[in-house]
Amino acid sequence: MKKLSRGAFEDMKGFVRVAETLLEILILTLAYYIVWMKGYDLAYFAYKGKYVLMGVYAVLLYALFLNSECTMFGQLHRGDLIMGQIISICLVNAITYLQLCLIANGILPLTPMLALTAADIVIAIVLILLYTSLYHRLYAPHDMLLIYGHRRGVELKIKMDARKDKYNISGLISSDEGYDKIIREIPKYDAVVINDVPAQLRNDLLKYCYRYRVRTYVSPKLTDIMLRGARNITLFDTPLLLVKGTGLTPAERVIKRAMDILISAIVLLILSPLMLLIAAAIKLEDGGPVFFRQKRLTRNGREFDILKFRSMVVDAEKYAGAVLATDNDPRITRVGRIIRPFRLDELPQLINILKGDMSVVGPRPERKVIADEYCKDIPEFAYRLKVRGGLTGYAQIYGKYNTSAYDKLRLDLMYIENYSLLLDIKLMILTIRILFSRESTEGVDKAKENKKLADELLKELDQDN
Numbered sequence: 001m002k003k004l005s006r007g008a009f010e011d012m013k014g015f016v017r018v019a020e021t022l023l024e025i026l027i028l029t030l031a032y033y034i035v036w037m038k039g040y041d042l043a044y045f046a047y048k049g050k051y052v053l054m055g056v057y058a059v060l061l062y063a064l065f066l067n068s069e070c071t072m073f074g075q076l077h078r079g080d081l082i083m084g085q086i087i088s089i090c091l092v093n094a095i096t097y098l099q100l101c102l103i104a105n106g107i108l109p110l111t112p113m114l115a116l117t118a119a120d121i122v123i124a125i126v127l128i129l130l131y132t133s134l135y136h137r138l139y140a141p142h143d144m145l146l147i148y149g150h151r152r153g154v155e156l157k158i159k160m161d162a163r164k165d166k167y168n169i170s171g172l173i174s175s176d177e178g179y180d181k182i183i184r185e186i187p188k189y190d191a192v193v194i195n196d197v198p199a200q201l202r203n204d205l206l207k208y209c210y211r212y213r214v215r216t217y218v219s220p221k222l223t224d225i226m227l228r229g230a231r232n233i234t235l236f237d238t239p240l241l242l243v244k245g246t247g248l249t250p251a252e253r254v255i256k257r258a259m260d261i262l263i264s265a266i267v268l269l270i271l272s273p274l275m276l277l278i279a280a281a282i283k284l285e286d287g288g289p290v291f292f293r294q295k296r297l298t299r300n301g302r303e304f305d306i307l308k309f310r311s312m313v314v315d316a317e318k319y320a321g322a323v324l325a326t327d328n329d330p331r332i333t334r335v336g337r338i339i340r341p342f343r344l345d346e347l348p349q350l351i352n353i354l355k356g357d358m359s360v361v362g363p364r365p366e367r368k369v370i371a372d373e374y375c376k377d378i379p380e381f382a383y384r385l386k387v388r389g390g391l392t393g394y395a396q397i398y399g400k401y402n403t404s405a406y407d408k409l410r411l412d413l414m415y416i417e418n419y420s421l422l423l424d425i426k427l428m429i430l431t432i433r434i435l436f437s438r439e440s441t442e443g444v445d446k447a448k449e450n451k452k453l454a455d456e457l458l459k460e461l462d463q464d465n
Helices: 010-039 049-067 078-104 111-138 151-163 179-188 199-211 222-228 250-286 334-339 349-355 368-377 379-386 394-398 405-417 421-434 444-464
Strands: 142-148 167-174 191-195 215-218 231-233 240-242 291-297 303-309 358-361 389-392
Touching (some): 179 199, 394 405, 394 421
16 A cells, blocks of 8 residues: 555544544454353343443443553554553453452452453454554655754754654754745645744744644743643633642642552552562672662652662762763662663652652652752753652653653643643553653663764754755
């Protein structure tokens, strides 16, 4: 099948994804019905009650699929989609098994549900591979023009080049070239990316693209993110947006704290055998302390002692100072090389959550010395302290180990300004998927490599000009 030309079927992407998702859910629900018919006694489910429960099963699948972002066929990597669906299927089938046991007022055989889970996973993998292949055959990557302001804006091209299957930045132009020259370039491309451009020029370019229906990707400024969380005031014929800037409301803080206590207590109970095993391995390796303690900042700038399983040699900072670990950092112990990629060294922070120092979801707590250093260049970095620091969060999920301070700030503000209980639940589900993502643990070495590539690209642009 030939790839479609510029702009073809763009408005159909959302519809196609919904149709694919509903078809998959229908197939998985039918598999549930077949296993139910063969493996369980239908006497427990008289009349049409079984069809109601099939509907509940389908709704649960749909809700989990959406919240784990595992139906974004063609957008996310196949591995992320597969892992997200496996997690969702396992959660839904576990809930469904408990539901059936309650209805039957007894323990039902587990084998049929395990068989269903295995069948569901096979079906999901096959459909993901099929849907992703179909997407790339239907939709060619856009030829995109990157309009950059500060020279660091070029680094976005390096990041987007990692997804050549979806994005193709084939042209770059500096905002210094001016509005007139830029709009003469725009019609040569399918889409435009505006990154780190001065506010007035950005607004003018965005209006131009909006007027002529040019597909436009904009990297938001901090004020844009603040406005996203604003409340509409429609008392007058002049629209108003209310930006409170207070973080969470008192009611939201109470609900969030109650959920933190419940979840951290349950997870600590379940994972205590694993934590004891890790602690024993650390102690046996070099005889040093099991825990690593460090002062970090939480809500309103309060300092607390964060707990982590020690994954580096004792007194590691005496050798290199307060610096981020590199990909092959010699300070990392053998146990550390096992637990760090899966974030298992973070598990003791569940104790911090129980104590009230942290939340399950929130901005990553930083050291005061590092936060102060960031604030010299980015004074707004302190805005992250409007809420408690978190074990997981927007920046931890959508960012990487080497994500810049400014990008971390933008991600954390997106969380603060769009907070809801459902968002917290979604981020917790996504955290499970991220544990198996190699990209999320990219170290400082990768960031240096990206910067070097961006510098080389800028030199080429300067020579061409």
